[in-house]
Amino acid sequence: MARWLPRSADLTRFCQKLNRVKTLEDDMMETSFNRCLSTMDLTLLGIGGMVGSGLYVLTGTVAKEIAGPAVIVSFIIAGFASLLAALCYAEFGARVPKTGSAYMFTYVSVGEIWAFLIGWNVLLEYMIGGAAVARAWSGYLDSIFNHKIKNFTETHVGTWQVPFLAHYPDFLAAGILLVATAFISFGAKVSSWLNHVFSAISMGVILFILIMGFILAQPKNWSAPEGGFAPFGLSGIMAGTATCFYAFVGFDVIAASSEEARNPQRAVPRAIAFSLGLATGAYILVSMVLTLMVPWYTLDPDSALADAFYRRGYSWAGFLVAAGSICAMNTVLLSNLFSLPRIVYAMAEDGLFFQVFSRVHPRTQVPVIGIVVFGVLMALLALVFDLEALVQFLSIGTLLAYTFVAASIIVLRFQQQKVDVPAQPAGRRPGPEPGEGPAAGELKEYESFSDKLQLVDGDKSKEQREPGQLKAAFEPYLEFLSDFYPGEVVTVAVVTMMVSAICLCSILVFGNSHLHLPTWSYSLLLVLFSLGFLLSLLLIWAHEQQRGTQTFQIPLVPLSPALSIVLNIYLMLKLSYMTWLRFTIWLIIGLLVYFGYGIWHSKENLREPTAQRASARYVVFPSGSLDETVQAVQPGARPAAGLPRADAGQDKR
Numbered sequence: 001m002a003r004w005l006p007r008s009a010d011l012t013r014f015c016q017k018l019n020r021v022k023t024l025e026d027d028m029m030e031t032s033f034n035r036c037l038s039t040m041d042l043t044l045l046g047i048g049g050m051v052g053s054g055l056y057v058l059t060g061t062v063a064k065e066i067a068g069p070a071v072i073v074s075f076i077i078a079g080f081a082s083l084l085a086a087l088c089y090a091e092f093g094a095r096v097p098k099t100g101s102a103y104m105f106t107y108v109s110v111g112e113i114w115a116f117l118i119g120w121n122v123l124l125e126y127m128i129g130g131a132a133v134a135r136a137w138s139g140y141l142d143s144i145f146n147h148k149i150k151n152f153t154e155t156h157v158g159t160w161q162v163p164f165l166a167h168y169p170d171f172l173a174a175g176i177l178l179v180a181t182a183f184i185s186f187g188a189k190v191s192s193w194l195n196h197v198f199s200a201i202s203m204g205v206i207l208f209i210l211i212m213g214f215i216l217a218q219p220k221n222w223s224a225p226e227g228g229f230a231p232f233g234l235s236g237i238m239a240g241t242a243t244c245f246y247a248f249v250g251f252d253v254i255a256a257s258s259e260e261a262r263n264p265q266r267a268v269p270r271a272i273a274f275s276l277g278l279a280t281g282a283y284i285l286v287s288m289v290l291t292l293m294v295p296w297y298t299l300d301p302d303s304a305l306a307d308a309f310y311r312r313g314y315s316w317a318g319f320l321v322a323a324g325s326i327c328a329m330n331t332v333l334l335s336n337l338f339s340l341p342r343i344v345y346a347m348a349e350d351g352l353f354f355q356v357f358s359r360v361h362p363r364t365q366v367p368v369i370g371i372v373v374f375g376v377l378m379a380l381l382a383l384v385f386d387l388e389a390l391v392q393f394l395s396i397g398t399l400l401a402y403t404f405v406a407a408s409i410i411v412l413r414f415q416q417q418k419v420d421v422p423a424q425p426a427g428r429r430p431g432p433e434p435g436e437g438p439a440a441g442e443l444k445e446y447e448s449f450s451d452k453l454q455l456v457d458g459d460k461s462k463e464q465r466e467p468g469q470l471k472a473a474f475e476p477y478l479e480f481l482s483d484f485y486p487g488e489v490v491t492v493a494v495v496t497m498m499v500s501a502i503c504l505c506s507i508l509v510f511g512n513s514h515l516h517l518p519t520w521s522y523s524l525l526l527v528l529f530s531l532g533f534l535l536s537l538l539l540i541w542a543h544e545q546q547r548g549t550q551t552f553q554i555p556l557v558p559l560s561p562a563l564s565i566v567l568n569i570y571l572m573l574k575l576s577y578m579t580w581l582r583f584t585i586w587l588i589i590g591l592l593v594y595f596g597y598g599i600w601h602s603k604e605n606l607r608e609p610t611a612q613r614a615s616a617r618y619v620v621f622p623s624g625s626l627d628e629t630v631q632a633v634q635p636g637a638r639p640a641a642g643l644p645r646a647d648a649g650q651d652k653r
Contacts, residue, residue, distance in 0.1 A: 017112070017599060018111060018112060018113040018599075019110075019111035019112065019113070019114075020111065020112050020602075020604050021107065021108055021109065021110070021111060021112070022104070022107040022108045022112075022115075022350065022604065023604065023607060024096065024098075024108060028096065028097055028098060029097065031098075031259050031260075032360045032365065033099070033188070033259050033260045033360065033365050033366070034187065034188055034189070034260060034365040034366075035259075035260055035261060035262050036188055036189050036192075036260060036262065037188060037192060037257060037260050037261045037262065037267070038261075038262060038267065039263075039266070039267040039270050039271050039274075041192045041195075041196075042254045042257060042261060042267055042268065042271035042275075043254075043270075043271040043274045043275045043278075044192075044195055044196055044199045044275075045192070045195055045253050045254060045257060045271075045275075045335060045338070046250065046251045046253060046254045046271055046272060046274075046275025046276070046279075047199055047203075047275045047278055047279055047331075048195050048198065048199050048202075048250070048253075048328075048331025048332065048334060048335050049249075049250020049251060049252075049253040049331070049332060049335035049336075049339075050247065050248050050249070050250040050251060050275065050276070050279040051202065051206075051278075051279050051282055051283075051328055051331070052133065052250070052328045052329055052331065052332035053133065053136050053137075053140070053325060053328060053329050053332065054246075054247040054283075055206070055247075055282060055283060055286055055325075055328060056303070056304070056305055056306075056321065056324070056325040056328065057136075057301070057302065057303075057304070058243070058244070058247055059071065059283065059286055059287045059290055059304060059305075060290065060299045060300065060301050060302075060303075060304020060305070061243075061301040061304075062074060062240045062243050062244060063287060063290065063291055063296050063299055063304070064296060064297060064299040064301055064304075065301065066232065066236055066239050066240040066243060067230070067232055067236045067237050067239070067240030068227060068228075068229070068230060068231040068232055068236065068291070068296045068297075069221070069222050069229045069230070069231075069287075069291040069292075069296050070229055070230035070231075070232070070236065070237050070240070071240050071244070071287045071291070072284055072287050072288055072291075073230070073237050073240075074237050074238075074240030074241045074243075074244045075244050075247075075280065075283045075284050075287060076280075076284060077237070077238075077241045077244075078241045078244035078245040078247065078248065079248065079276070079279075079280035079283070079284075081241070081245055081564075081567050082245060082248035082249075082251070082276060082280075083276060084406070084560055084561070084563055084564035084567070085402040085405070085406065085564050085568070086248075086251050086272050086273075086276050087272075087554040087555075087560065088402075088405045088406050088408075088409045088554055088560075088561055088564065089101070089102075089105075089251065089252060089254070089255045089272060089405060090255075090268060090269040090272045090273070090552055090554070091269070091409060091551070091552055091553055091554045092104075092105040092255065092405065092408070092409065092412075093254065093255040093258045093264060093268035093269070093272070094258075094264060094265045094266075094268050094269050094551040094552045095412075095549070095551050096108055096258075097258045097259060097261065097264035097265065097268070098258065098259050098346065099256055099257070099258065099259040099260070099342040099343070099345060099346050100119070100256065100342070100343055100345075100346030100347070101122070101252050101255040101256040101339070101343060101401075102118050102119075102122060102252065102255075102401035102402075102404065102405050103115050103116075103118050103119030103122065103343055103346055103347060104346055105255075105404075105405050105408050106118050106404045106405065106408055107350070108408075108412070109408040109409075109411045109412040109415070110404060110407065110408050110411060112352070112599075112602060112604065113594060113599075114404060115352075116347070116352050116590065116594050116598055117587065117590055117591075117594075118400065118401050118404055119343055119346070119347045119352075119353075120586070120587075120590035120593070120594075121396075121397035121400055121401070121583075121586065121587075121590070122343055122397055122398075122401055123340065123343060123344060124397060124586055125394050125397035125398060126336045126339055126340040126343070127340065127374065127377060127378050127381060128381065128394055129332075129336055129394050130177065130332075130333060130336035130337060130340070130378045130382075131173070131177070131378050131379075131381035131382035131385070132382075132394075133329055133332045133333055133336070134170075134173035134174070134176055134177050134333060134378070134379075134382040135166075135170055135173045135382050136329060137173065137176060137326060137329040137330070137333070138170050138172040138173040138176070138382075140322065140325055140326060140329070141172065141326060142172070143303075144319075144322055149172055150168065153168050153169065153170075153171065154167075154168050157169060164385060164386055165384055165385060165386055166383075166384060166385060166386045167386070169383050169384055170382060170383055171383065173379075173382035173383065174379040174380070174382050174383040175379075176333065177333065177337075177375060177378050177379040177382055178375065178376070178379050180330075180333050180334060180337050180375070181337060181371060181372060181375030181376070181378075181379070183334075184334065184337045184338055184341075184366070184371050184375070185361075185364065185366065185368050185371045185372060185375075186364060187364040187365060187366055188257075188260045188338075188365070188366060191334060191338055194334060195331055195334050195335075198327040198328075198330045198331045198334070199327075199331055201323065201324065201327040202324050202327040202328040202331060204324075205320055205321065205323060205324025205327070206282055206286065206324065208317075208320060208324075209286060209289065209305060209321065209324075210285050210286065210289055212309070212314070212317065213286075213288075213289025213290065213292065213293055214289055214292075216289075216292075216293050216312050216314075217289060217292035217293060218292060218293070219292065221291060221292055221293070221294065221295050221296070222291070222292065226295050226296075226297075227295075227296065227297060231296075242571055242574060244283070245571060246394075246395055246398070247279075247283060248276065248279060248280070249394075249395075249398045250332065250335055251272055251275055251276055251279075252339070252401070253335045253338060253339045254268060254271045254272050254275065255268065255272075256338075256339040256342050256343060257338070257339075257342070259342075265550070265551045265552070268552075269551075269552035286305070290304060290305060290308060293308045293309075293312060294308045294311055294312070298311075303321075305321045306318035306321045306322060309321065336378075337371065337374075337375055337378070340370075340374050340378075341357075341366070341367045341370035341371040341374055342367065342370075344357045344367070344370045344374065345357055345358055345360070345367040345370055347598075348370075349603075350602065350603055350604075351598070351601040351602045351603040351604075351605075352594065352597075352598035352601070352602055353593075353597075353598065354597070355601070356369055357369055357370040357373070395571070395572075395575060395579075396572055396575055396579055396580070396583050397583075399568045399569075399571055399572045400568075400572065402564060402568045403498075403564075403565055403568040403569060403572075406561035406562075406564040406565045406568070407494055407498060407561065407565060409554060409557065409561045410490070410494050410540060410557065410558045410561050410562075411487070411490065411491060411494060413467070413545045413546055413553075413557050413558075414467055414468045414486075414487050414490040414540070414543055414544075414545050414546075415467060415468060415486075415487050415546075416466055416467050416468060416486055416487070465544045466486050466544065467486065467487070467543075467544050467545055467546045468485075468486030468487030468488070468489075468490055468543055468544065468545075469482075469486045469543060469544050470482055470489075470542060470543055470544075471542055471543060471544055474542045478542065487543075489539065489543065490539075490540050490543050493536045493537075493539045493540045494536070494540065496532065496536045497532075497533055497536035497537060497540070497562060497565070498565060498569075499532075500529050500530075500532035500533040500536060501533055501562075501565055501566045501569050502569055503525075503529045503532075504526065504529035504530060504533060504566070505566065505569045505570040505573050506573060507522065507525045507526055507529065508526070508570065509570070509573045509574060510573075511525070511526075533562075533566075537558060537559070537562050540558045541558060545557060
């Protein structure tokens, strides 16, 4: 029976396949897309993805039912929390200007299977999100016409009472998605122009709301007789923060569009910062004027802004608010339909998803097949499904993507930076520049002994530590860590930190309510897991990281990504168990797709080396000994450090 068990070497090779990272091209600016988007285009795409129906619906709901006027504080905290995730996206979008967003960022730093699962969840997130916004758009427009469209459909088409299906088919929602799909397929420039139009109208309406709102403001609505500024206390503010956090999830459209930006190194970080700042300001100011116009407890959660103007005697303003809401929802639809096919394209281009979706139209320079197929699927979802029960599923995919991107930032920052080899001046021997030598543990090849002997003294005279190596100040205390490869300890510490964060957040969320832990054990577990998290963070900080890159870098690494990881895990654990059940089912389907197709068609398989002619090289092993080893030269691969090939002859000189 033992012969049927897999060998350890086979298991190792299989795990290496699952965790292989994407090899990037030398010229990352080369693309089959049209690089035509400016900083302004990306900024308006981000604003369109964030400032949607939530501005007109979410503000009133949170103010009345969760936080009161202190919804302003909830949006401030949620904006700051979103900033932590946005900065991670900004650094990756500038350093890796390729489409794919969180999928691509995870693939180049963490591993293939994790990247596929992130992309798989983001795919469903965009589909459900777009269909849900389309149904909200349809319902809002129908309410303006006194539900005549709904009544006509129910009378002439009929209704059904089937679980998970809508009460009646929503042809209007499906129709708007098909129209938006047609516009998106015309190219990035047409999509951007259309987004500009709707964003301009939406921002004009927001400006009108703010001016009229402050004119009609009554400070007494925040007074103690009306319940005060924070009637639900700190718990209400934090509960409101968890809800408001999802209002800012649209900024990743900017990272997904980085392959179509003219100058992504500058445009992506600026666009993310500008769009997130403007969106946060809009949410805060609209919440302020809304709760100052009328008492917070009298708000209509379904149409708070329009109802507030109506009750103050400006019923005509309700039509402007309705127009702004419809335009804002149009921008969210465009954002979803713009991002989804590009993420699918990135997965298909890497071989992890069906190759048909990697085709780019030669004239419009967009993945037309992906746009049409997923636009039609989104329209079918909006037509027949009751999406209210699935909307909460959206948040878990977003939070998981945020978590992996934050972890990827830490891993990438402590990896050795790949640099292009410059042209050597005449008469100069090729060799590494200071700080650009091979990684520790790599085989260093030289054409002759004299080359090595000339470099030995130079290596001794300089002491410049590479990214991922232990800092010199900590070496006397953590000397046992010096034997590991650069970045290896950091990777283990990141995994330990994430496990500690999961345990810590689990105790915070379930310790009293579900586990009913005694006070002493609750406190002890909190202290233990907090120490584990902090020690992992300190261990990461004790290593050198990349410095002086020309692109944007998030400050305070590893602290900033670590805070983002804790926050995202905490919010994920606050979701209902049904959300986790649906997430698990979708994850299992994704694993079937990956192991049935993706792992076999991955383009990283094509990079596996093939043996070529043997040649003699002088090889410096990590031990420092000089051996002349005859081995097969394999382009793009290196033998295991310190282990000569079994089929190679060896002759000591």
